[in-house]
Structure formats: structure tokens, C-alpha cells
Amino acid sequence: MPEGHSVHRITRQFERNFVGHVVRVSSPQGRFVQGAADLDGRRVTDARAVGKQMFLGFEGDRWLRVHLGMYGAWDFAGDILMDATIASANGRMGQTNQRGTFLDAENPDAVVLDSAGENSITSIGAPRRTRLRMSESEKEGARPETFPPEPIGQVRVRLLTETVCADLRGPTACEVLDPAQVEAIVAKLGPDPLLDPGPASEERFTSVVRRKPTPIGLLLMDQNVVAGIGNVYRAELLFRARLNPHTPGRLVPEEVVRDLWRDWAKLLAIGVETGQMMTMDDLDPEAYRAAMASRDDRHWVYKREGQPCRVCGTNIVLEEMGARKLYWCPRCQA
DNA sequence: TAATTATGACGAC
């Protein structure tokens, strides 16, 4: 379920814990045995996020391409070096049940012990012995008894250093590529504001959108037009722009298209820093805390069908667009 | 225990 922000966060964790290390690579599930054997024993040289995809570079011109799709996830375990943004975003914690699966991190009664045996202490500099699931957001689980831990469920790939283990489950794509193949995939993707922050990206996005007869609600989800936007950010960006999702791209005023791009860059940056898809701005500190605490209060329109618009009171509607659920306010986005 | 759901993307018609 991750959109672009989560992939950038996951990539940061790989930069911090894997780049520069020789890794053991395996496929406990058995569905990536060949690829794992090819990568096993090589040094990780690079970790890059492009839109919703992550590319992990290995010595010998090998790249691992991973796309998490709707329900893929990375589980980190061991003595994990926390990226500063990830450590600070995870003051609230979940715990694992007896089967070792992750419970809801938003359960206020959940308590987890870190390596020092203290409750909910996040240390940034030192590695923390813990278990961390990264998909759409992050959930911290109970510390495993052993290292490396027994694989839980369907683990497509396990990457292992001396101290850290990363398990990939449920990806929609997981393959080994050569540099030319990586280049071909990246070239086809639209710009990612974090990867290409320059004005050229805004130009490219704007000119493509302004040429197309396709509804803007579909263009925003098209990874070849702009990389990293998913169903949540689509709905929220359109509302924030007060834009009707059915408007053909070429009929959206140029300045509005440019604003869309800049707003996406802004929301992505917030998502990467906080780990949450917070799409409501200008909240006072109290309202902001409440919004971050409750998934129900974080968005203008997403998953709010039948509820009154936060701005005009009109009921938010739900319709299918691009085989996905689109939420919007028919009055504000007339 | 089964059905449902999910913040993707692809290929066949």
C-alpha cells in the first residue's frame, strides 16, 4: 500500500544499514532462489528510490528492483541504525502477538520494550535491537529472541548483514537487473520531486499534462507522468487544488498544473519526514497532534465518502476512476 | 473459518 514517501523512507533505512556491507541473500519462500543466489555474497553499493520503486545496487553491476505493490512490506530486525526521521516518527509503538505478526501500532495500550528495557524510548545515534515493519507506514514490533530471526510468513527475499536482517514479503516486483535495464525503467517513469527537484521536472510534468485529453484524476496516478503518487495522494492533491478530477489535463490552467506539482513536492517531503500521509495543512498544534494520532482525521476527502466536506459540508462522494476508488467533494471541486 | 479489504500494475480482450 505504499506511495512514494514510504519507498523513500525504506531506501533511507537501506542506505543506513546495508550500503557498504557484504550481504547474504536468500529466498526462504523459495520463489526467488536464482536471483538470491546471484546476489549472495556481494557488497551493496547503492540504494535509490524512484517513485514507488526501489533499486538496490550490488557489486558486479547487479541491481535488485523491488516494487511493493498493494501489500508488500520490508521487515527489518536486529541492531538497526535508525534514520533520524524514522526514529522520531516512531515514538508510538505496537507489539507482536504470539504468532509474531504485527498488531496495530496505533493501539494506545500497546507497549514495547527496546533493548534497554525502557518503554518507548527512541535513540537515534545508536543501533536499536528491534523489529520494524516498513510498508505504507511503520510499525515496531517486539524484539525477536534470536538473530537472525526465524522467517515469519512468506519471505520472498532475506538480506542479511552481521547485525541487520531485512525481509521482503508480498512484492509485486522483485528481480535482478543489469544497469541498462534499470536505466530503461527509470527513463520511462515520470519525474519524482525528491529525485529530480529542479525546475526541469516541473516543466516536464506541466507540458505532459497540458497536452493530454485524459482526466487529471487519471494523469496523477500515471507513473509515467509523475512518479510516486497513489490513490491517497491523488484524491488529496485534487481537493487541495479544488480541481474536478474529470477535467482533461489540457484544460487545466497552466498555473494550476504547476501548483499541483509543487504541492506534490510539498506533501511528499512531509510524508518522508513524518512517515504519515498528512495532507491537511495549517492546523494549529493541538489539531495537528490529533490528526496525526487518528487515521480518520488526516485527510480532506480520502475514505470520507458520505461524510460532510470539511470545507463546505457537502457529502464527499466515491466513484471509480482508473479501477480505483476516487473520493472528492462535488461542490469544492466543481 | 471464510470473506473482505488494501495507499498497484499488467496483460488479454
Next chain:
DNA sequence: TCGTCCTAATTAC
């Protein structure tokens, strides 16, 4: 436009 693939948590029965 539809079916298909990937998996786990939650909800319904």
C-alpha cells in the same frame, strides 16, 4: 474493462 498476481490483517458469520 476485466481478470490476475502478490499477502496479511481485520471483519463477518
